[in-house]
Amino acid sequence: xxxxxxxxxxxxxxxxxxxxxxxxxxxxxxxxxxxxxxxxxxxxxxxxxxxxxxxxxxxxxxxxxxxxxxxxxxxxxxxxxxxxxxxxxxxxxxxxxxxxxxxxxxxxxxxxxxxxxxxxxxxxxxxxxxxxxxxxxxxxxxxxxxxxxxxxxxxxxxxxxxxxxxxxxxxxxxxxxxxxxxxxxxxxxxxxxxxxxxxxxxxxxxxxxxxxxxxxxxxxxxxxxxxxxxxxxxxxxxxxxxxxxxxxxxxxxxxxxxxxx
Numbered sequence: 476x477x478x479x480x481x482x483x484x485x486x487x488x489x490x491x492x493x494x495x496x497x498x499x500x501x502x503x504x505x506x507x508x509x510x511x512x513x514x515x516x517x518x519x520x521x522x523x524x525x526x527x528x529x530x531x532x533x534x535x536x537x538x539x540x541x542x543x544x545x546x547x548x549x550x551x552x553x554x555x556x557x558x559x560x561x562x563x564x565x566x567x568x569x570x571x572x573x574x575x576x577x578x579x580x581x582x583x584x585x586x587x588x589x590x591x592x593x594x595x596x597x598x599x600x601x602x603x604x605x606x607x608x609x610x611x612x613x614x615x616x617x618x619x620x621x622x623x624x625x626x627x628x629x630x631x632x633x634x635x636x637x638x639x640x641x642x643x644x645x646x647x648x649x650x651x652x653x654x655x656x657x658x659x660x661x662x663x664x665x666x667x668x669x670x671x672x673x674x675x676x677x678x679x680x681x682x683x684x685x686x687x688x689x690x691x692x693x694x695x696x697x698x699x700x701x702x703x704x705x706x707x708x709x710x711x712x713x714x715x716x717x718x719x720x721x722x723x724x725x726x727x728x729x730x731x732x733x734x735x736x
Contacts, residue, residue: 560620
């Protein structure tokens with residue numbers, strides 16, 4: 476039951492950001508000097524920011540930026556990491572030792588420290604932030620895929636395929652990948668929240684989305700300068716971030732419980 480409730484809330488959240496153009500009451504990028512730091516009201520439910528822009532509209536459009544970037548980064552890391560993990564687990568040998576030592580090197584550094592350093596070198600921007608986080612994100616998927624591949628590579632149906640003359644690529648994609656997909660996908664769901672925190676954190680530091688692009692971390696960073704006189708400019712994007720991360724973490728936990736039943 477929990478998995479359906481979590482999925483329903485996630486669906487509603489995604490529908491809201493996808494339909495932001497229809498739902499948003501105002502242009503998220505239109506400035507108005509007469510409406511600067513206006514408190515929440517009927518026309519502006521979340522108030523306005525320091526440039527007179529509608530915070531509610533910017534939160535909706537910021538969800539597009541934040542969630543889309545998170546999904547894309549997790550998907551890319553999932554694909555690369557899973558492929559490397561399957562290769563390491565299936566073939567082993569020098570190939571496995573090289574990639575696992577590289578993974579150990581990445582794990583020896585805090586992910587956010589590496590991301591900040593790389594994003595700073597790349598000069599900021601959402602693409603740079605995604606590359607900065609993606610450098611280390613693939614490791615978790617690779618290690619998980621490798622461990623599951625090792626556990627099944629000596630199963631009878633794998634050995635039968637090898638004896639039948641099937642190639643390694645065929646065996647990996649036809650037999651191994653479908654059997655390890657569930658735990659790796661579950662891990663991807665749990666990585667969404669962590670990735671979103673990372674991207675928003677880089678934007679907050681000025682190393683992610685570049686203003687005036689609507690993005691939750693960037694909005695929080697812009698609003699902190701006048702948080703005492705217009706707290707809603709920080710409160711609502713922060714609440715949107717917390718709510719989204721909580722929903723995806725809850726969905727990931729529900730999927731894990733469902734698999735263990």
